[in-house]
Amino acid sequence: MKTVVVIGGGITGLSTMYYLNKRVKELHREARLVLIEADESLGGKIKTAEAGEFIMETGADSIVARKPNVAPFLEELNLQDEVVYNATGISFIYTDGKLKKIPEDTVFGIPLSLESLAKTELVSAEGKVEALKDFYTKNETFTKNDSIGEFLENFLGKELVEKQISPVISGVYSGKLHELTIASTLPYLLDYKNQFGSIIHGLSENKQVFKGTGDKKFLSFKNGVSSLIDRLETQLSGVEIWKGVRAETVAKHQGGYKIQLEDHRSIEADIVVLSTLHTTAQSLLHDEKLNDDFDQLTNSSLISIYLGFDVPDSELPNDGTGFIVADNSQLVCNACTWTSRKWEHTSKNNQLLVRLFYKSSIPAFEAMRNMTQEELIQVALRDIKISLGIGQAPIHHEVTKWNNTMPNYHINHHKIVQSLENKLSANYPNVFLAGCSYYGVGIPDCIANGEKTAQLIEKRL
Secondary structure (H helix, E strand, C coil), rough: EEEEEEEEEEHHHHHHHHHHHHHHHHCCCEEEEEECCCCCCCCCCCEEEEEECCECCCCCEEEECCCCHHHHHHHCCCCCCEEECCCCCCCEEEEEEEEEEEECCECCCCCHHHHHHHHHCCCHHHHHHHHHHHHHHCCCCCCCCCHHHHHHHHHHHHHHHHHHHHHHHHHHHHHHHHHCCCCCCHHHHHHHHHHCCCHHHHHHHHHHHHCCCCCEEEEEECCCCCCHHHHHHHCCCCCEEEEEEEEEEEEEEEEEEEEECCCCEEEEEEEEECCHHHHHHHHHCCCHHHHHHHHHHHHEEEEEEEEEEEEHHHCCCCEEEEEECCCCCCCCCCCEEEEHHHHHHHCCCCCCCCCCCEECCCHHHHHCCCCCCCHHHHHHHHHHHHHHCCCCCEEEEEEEEEEEEEEEECCCCCHHHHHHHHHHHHHHCEEECCCCCCCCCCHHHHHHHHHHHHHHHHCCC
């Protein structure tokens, strides 16, 4: 009987083990399946916290609803009745000392129509005229390995990209626009440009793909995103789940692998999945031949601060659900979600709950990294006072620091991952990399990566 060990109990590792366990049972195969997680609980960056009337997510706060694998997965897990969707509302960009609306008819800030372009408050008349070159300029050089920033600026103009598109895309993908590839962000934009001759026209023709769920673009669960983790754990009957124990090394051993744990135990495996941050995978394998590739992958940091107030969320701007901060703003934060407005289940009495994000890309981050929790809360309160005019003290808060744990897909990311895959295949057969360090940062992407990894393992069994 073969042994499969998955190291890392985040959403990718859990999904891998869920699909693998399911197939092993369906095919009546024998295999020992072991999931190892260093933390005392599963979920990785997914963790729900409760305080008073508030529900807060220390990591991911939602799932993109339109991804094709989401609905079937939740149906399999019988979670449909627990699903809640985001409330409708306007998103803003904080710029020039005030909140300006992001036009509703956009995708990642990119207009879906000439009307949307014409009505935006974020771009000057000159910037709007420059964006029209998208309709008459052909793509003759760009491929999916090129910079998404350069691609968009070439056809939509510098001002529209800087003032309306860049804050949105950079906020989602945690990187500077010119350092992100088309392939690792929005590859379909290049397809639309080539097929329709215009990015805007292509998005318009495929509007149903992005607007098909109406305003229900994101989903969560009545008791928070951790509901997904809890349900997955209950589905792993027959799987050995080792929590609170850290794997230290993965070494070749008698045709397979020996995994040494920090508590001096060890386990032998035929197949190993490293569903961890790339830095952890590098440490586990400890192989100089892989270090050059691993060292080129990059992570960033993030500080998340929730503030709950004894203030009705009706004091927020009408219909708003949050804002992104443009560069050169007087605010320190990168973005602010009006959580109680966007997610009604997070505040039982509709009191104001906001979440502010501070990324390592901001100049103040190094100083913030060493601040106490109380000092960080004061920074957040200043941002709330300036942007929303709310000066009350919070009744609850939740501060989370994610240090060097947020993957950045820079321009050479895809090539590096391919190189690592080739080297592992040659030197570490039956060792697989999985997770957001390599194959996509969203929860649906992680679930899909888990399913694909399980399929690869099934063939080896």
